[in-house]
Amino acid sequence: MPESNRAVGLDIGTTRVSIVVAEKDEFGKLKVIATGSSHSDGLRRATVVNINKTFAAIKTAVADVEREASLVIHGVNVALSGAHVHCMQSSSEISINQTSIVNESDVHRFLEKAMVNIQNLDVNHEVIHVIPQEFIVDDQDRLLDPIGMSGTTMRGTVYIVVGLKTRIRNIRQCVERAGLKIGALTFKSVALGIAVIKEREKKGGVLVIDIGGGTTEVAVFIRGAIHYSEVINVAANDITHDIAHGVKVHDEVAEELKIQYGYSDTRLSRKDEDIVIKDGEGHSQKTFPRSSLTMIIEARMMEIFELVRDAVMVSGYYEEINAGVILTGGGALLLGVVELARLVFGLDVRIGYPEAVSAGIQGTLYGPMDATVMGLVAHVYESNYSGDHSFATERDAPEKLPPEPVDDILVVQEPCVAWKKVVDGLQDWWAKL
Numbered sequence: 001m002p003e004s005n006r007a008v009g010l011d012i013g014t015t016r017v018s019i020v021v022a023e024k025d026e027f028g029k030l031k032v033i034a035t036g037s038s039h040s041d042g043l044r045r046a047t048v049v050n051i052n053k054t055f056a057a058i059k060t061a062v063a064d065v066e067r068e069a070s071l072v073i074h075g076v077n078v079a080l081s082g083a084h085v086h087c088m089q090s091s092s093e094i095s096i097n098q099t100s101i102v103n104e105s106d107v108h109r110f111l112e113k114a115m116v117n118i119q120n121l122d123v124n125h126e127v128i129h130v131i132p133q134e135f136i137v138d139d140q141d142r143l144l145d146p147i148g149m150s151g152t153t154m155r156g157t158v159y160i161v162v163g164l165k166t167r168i169r170n171i172r173q174c175v176e177r178a179g180l181k182i183g184a185l186t187f188k189s190v191a192l193g194i195a196v197i198k199e200r201e202k203k204g205g206v207l208v209i210d211i212g213g214g215t216t217e218v219a220v221f222i223r224g225a226i227h228y229s230e231v232i233n234v235a236a237n238d239i240t241h242d243i244a245h246g247v248k249v250h251d252e253v254a255e256e257l258k259i260q261y262g263y264s265d266t267r268l269s270r271k272d273e274d275i276v277i278k279d280g281e282g283h284s285q286k287t288f289p290r291s292s293l294t295m296i297i298e299a300r301m302m303e304i305f306e307l308v309r310d311a312v313m314v315s316g317y318y319e320e321i322n323a324g325v326i327l328t329g330g331g332a333l334l335l336g337v338v339e340l341a342r343l344v345f346g347l348d349v350r351i352g353y354p355e356a357v358s359a360g361i362q363g364t365l366y367g368p369m370d371a372t373v374m375g376l377v378a379h380v381y382e383s384n385y386s387g388d389h390s391f392a393t394e395r396d397a398p399e400k401l402p403p404e405p406v407d408d409i410l411v412v413q414e415p416c417v418a419w420k421k422v423v424d425g426l427q428d429w430w431a432k433l
């Protein structure tokens with residue numbers, strides 16, 4: 001397998017940094033060849049607040065994966081998340097060229113026009129993605145790819161993802177100090193969508209909720225494209241703090257209680273039992289009923305789901321979610337969470353496993369916590385990202401030069417159909433504005 005076929009994803013989460021090296025097998029399926037992770041404590045609510053700690057966590061995760069697979073990692077594709085990321089919708093309408101058949105240059109003009117609407121974007125923000133949502137040629141049906149269609153006018157909408165330059169610069173600093181080059185920044189919800197949504201769900205309208213340690217990230221996909229996203233600053237670590245407060249124990253004990261005995265739906269909890277907390281010497285310190293723990297967890301989880309439901313309702317997309325809800329992130333591992341979500345949303349709910357990755361290491365099944373990082377590597381192959389893919393080489397391969405320091409560059413990507421090349425071309429145009 002040529003090394004240029006490898007992709008590396010890095011998810012710098014609030015509680016965990018995870019890294020995946022994957023390649024395409026001979027059948028074109030994405031195969032994981034190594035994974036690594038480390039404890040992360042340099043972020044608050046998915047935003048870097050301590051460069052040294054974050055850089056150290058990245059180094060540890062990278063060393064983990066390098067050791068596991070005898071590889072040297074040179075570069076990574078990084079997930080971007082947090083409340084500083086904003087999304088906006090822009091519309092556009094153009095006349096189709098004289099041949100009356102939509103070509104790439106029409107799509108280019110269409111996207112240019114859509115982006116003009118955000119020309120007055122605050123100088124503190126950087127464009128991360130320009131994602132066409134739908135094209136309507138004359139009065140025909142909505143399309144994801146209009147190239148080759150006949151008509152006179154084309155209208156439609158575009159989803160533009162921007163992030164605060166300073167926050168993005170912090171991420172770049174951490175990654176580059178770890179000696180790694182950044183191939184692409186990918187909005188976390190875009191990566192999640194690629195990892196967990198089945199084609200039929202995307203068309204039917206689906207809500208993806210990633211319940212991480214520090215943030216809950218929400219995205220709605222309709223007719224194959226992302227239409228709405230939101231970051232909610234309440235997540236699974238808040239449940240731990242609630243337990244610590246309610247039971248009067250340290251956060252570490254609360255975390256253990258949550259993982260070992262946690263249940264998030266009081267309707268489903270079985271016969272009550274006492275939970276006994278012991279001190280270091282094995283003496284019992286405290287006893288309390290398991291139902292109290294369930295009540296604490298249910299209250300916070302209910303709040304998270306209600307915040308999500310209200311936000312999506314305000315967005316106007318709630319009625320378009322016909323294919324249900326997908327839960328990812330570590331919070332999705334809490335027992336009873338699917339049942340509780342069904343109650344709040346009144347929709348089908350399932351846990352999102354990263355199905356975009358068909359073959360793991362010796363058949364390993366990856367879980368909802370791995371969805372973002374798996375989506376990152378899948379995204380590299382889905383997009384026509386033209387940069388260097390050889391981000392992981394064999395340990396005895398000739399060493400690569402250290403990466404050049406990278407200035408604030410504009411990253412415009414998220415191509416998935418024939419207009420992909422057009423989006424790449426827009427980068428120069430946008431930079432000149």
Ligand SMILES: Nc1ncnc2c1ncn2[C@@H]1O[C@H](COP(=O)(O)OP(=O)(O)OP(=O)(O)O)[C@@H](O)[C@H]1O
Nearest residue numbers: 013014015016212213214215236237329330331333
């Ligand atoms: N088995 C489990 N049961 C319940 N909760 C769990 C379990 N495993 C992990 N968690 C919780 O999931 C959270 C971490 O999830 P995840 O790894 O998705 O977050 P993150 O990516 O580090 O954070 P964020 O996405 O917010 O930046 C923690 O609060 C952790 O306690």
Ligand SMILES: [Mg+2]
Nearest residue numbers: 013014212372
């Ligand atoms: Mg996460």
